[in-house]
Amino acid sequence: MTKQFDSLWLPYAQMKTVVPPYRVVRAEGVKLYFDDGTALIDGISSWWCVIHGYNHPVLNKAVQEQLAKFAHVMLGGLVNDAAIKLAETLVRITPFGLNHVFFGDSGSVGVEIALKMAIQFWRNQGFPQKSRFVALRRGYHGDTTGAMSVSDDDEGMHRLFKGAILPQYFVDAPGGPNIESDESQASLGQLEELLRANNSQIAAVILEPIFQGAGGFRFYPPEYLFCARRLCDEHKVLLIFDEVATGFGRTGALFAADLANVTPDIMVLSKALTGGYFGLSATIATSQVYESFLGDDPELAFMHGPTFMGNAVACAVALASISLIETENYLSKIKAIEKVLIEEFHGLDGPSLCDARVLGAIGVLEFESPSNLMGFREFGRDRGVWLRPYGKWLYTMPPYIIDEDDLRLVTAVMKEWLLYQGKCI
Numbered sequence: 024m025t026k027q028f029d030s031l032w033l034p035y036a037q038m039k040t041v042v043p044p045y046r047v048v049r050a051e052g053v054k055l056y057f058d059d060g061t062a063l064i065d066g067i068s069s070w071w072c073v074i075h076g077y078n079h080p081v082l083n084k085a086v087q088e089q090l091a092k093f094a095h096v097m098l099g100g101l102v103n104d105a106a107i108k109l110a111e112t113l114v115r116i117t118p119f120g121l122n123h124v125f126f127g128d129s130g131s132v133g134v135e136i137a138l139k140m141a142i143q144f145w146r147n148q149g150f151p152q153k154s155r156f157v158a159l160r161r162g163y164h165g166d167t168t169g170a171m172s173v174s175d176d177d178e179g180m181h182r183l184f185k186g187a188i189l190p191q192y193f194v195d196a197p198g199g200p201n202i203e204s205d206e207s208q209a210s211l212g213q214l215e216e217l218l219r220a221n222n223s224q225i226a227a228v229i230l231e232p233i234f235q236g237a238g239g240f241r242f243y244p245p246e247y248l249f250c251a252r253r254l255c256d257e258h259k260v261l262l263i264f265d266e267v268a269t270g271f272g273r274t275g276a277l278f279a280a281d282l283a284n285v286t287p288d289i290m291v292l293s294k295a296l297t298g299g300y301f302g303l304s305a306t307i308a309t310s311q312v313y314e315s316f317l318g319d320d321p322e323l324a325f326m327h328g329p330t331f332m333g334n335a336v337a338c339a340v341a342l343a344s345i346s347l348i349e350t351e352n353y354l355s356k357i358k359a360i361e362k363v364l365i366e367e368f369h370g371l372d373g374p375s376l377c378d379a380r381v382l383g384a385i386g387v388l389e390f391e392s393p394s395n396l397m398g399f400r401e402f403g404r405d406r407g408v409w410l411r412p413y414g415k416w417l418y419t420m421p422p423y424i425i426d427e428d429d430l431r432l433v434t435a436v437m438k439e440w441l442l443y444q445g446k447c448i
């Protein structure tokens with residue numbers, strides 16, 4: 024690696040051999056502009072969060088207007104209008120029953136807050152032994168230690184840490200690769216058995232509803248959530264939805280929970296919350312969860328409070344982002360993206376292609392092995408698109424404002440890779 028990056032330690036990268044990253048000097052709409060004059064279409068929304076594209080005038084204005092007043096005040100003893108209004112807005116747009124918003128600064132922290140909230144919910148009611156979690160295999164919930172503990176322990180990126188983090192319970196991932204596949208029964212059977220045998224130890228079940236992201240880019244049917252909800256109620260265990268990736272339209276509904284008409288006890292939002300402008304998370308609880316923290320004993324209070332909680336600029340831009348989603352009919356934009364992706368991926372075939380699948384604004388090509396995707400970055404760059412394959416998956420999760428031509432260019436490059444791969448073998 025060139026000397027110029029010695030100081031900057033890059034994510035998930037072997038710094039000794041990492042290919043130097045592209046240097047972005049400007050970004051506008053769906054396009055990234057590099058210092059060598061190249062412009063690429065961003066097909067993955069900068070890790071799924073830049074849903075309105077870059078340098079959006081409405082979001083920029085929201086930032087500037089808040090900045091002209093102040094950037095940040097602590098949320099201990101002080102509040103700001105943007106945080107109050109964003110909490111009210113999130114309560115309005117999330118599934119009915121989620122009424123209380125606790126802000127954090129990233130998806131992982133939002134998950135930590137949810138886990139801690141679930142543990143204290145039971146402590147406050149005299150069940151301190153209910154402190155473990157059930158999670159799905161192939162799940163991914165973040166990089167901090169609590170979030171790692173509920174992410175897939177064998178297949179995920181954190182297997183190195185096995186033994187160093189809290190052990191949790193796991194059940195098989197539901198579904199097959201597609202939302203239509205119905206292989207959920209085995210997973211639900213395992214869940215029922217686990218809850219029956221261990222519910223005195225278990226605080227909550229945590230899962231990514233409908234779409235498992237970084238753990239395998241898989242979809243599963245909404246009925247699973249419905250059944251999981253019933254099992255959790257039956258066995259007195261909370262249900263946490265990690266909608267960090269699915270929130271704000273990615274699966275085709277505003278929230279994946281909406282596809283199943285299920286309200287979790289706690290929901291976590293982050294990635295697209297600020298349209299990719301700032302780190303911000305919202306952990307949203309039902310009144311039942313919230314009320315377990317009320318009382319005359321100060322020990323009942325939720326013992327959490329990140330320094331940058333409720334940052335005013337982040338909250339202001341989140342409000343502007345949600346308002347764009349609501350006023351510019353984003354769900355129909357997402358439907359249009361889904362239609363193009365389905366059309367483009369229909370009947371795909373390739374020597375090392377295992378599956379092609381689409382849901383909402385998510386298009387995934389699954390290959391036999393990560394080696395099938397070696398060299399894709401330069402291939403994509405030479406053809407005008409920025410995609411970052413992860414493991415054996417080549418996927419697109421574009422900004423929702425992408426136009427049809429640009430989207431078809433992204434899928435054309437993905438499809439051309441199949442042919443190119445074919446030629447190599």
Ligand SMILES: *Cc1c(COP(=O)(O)O)cnc(C)c1O
Nearest residue numbers: 129130131163164165236267268
């Ligand atoms: C990205 C992601 C996280 C972690 O969010 P960070 O902001 O990277 O900490 C947690 N859960 C899911 C489902 C995610 O996709």
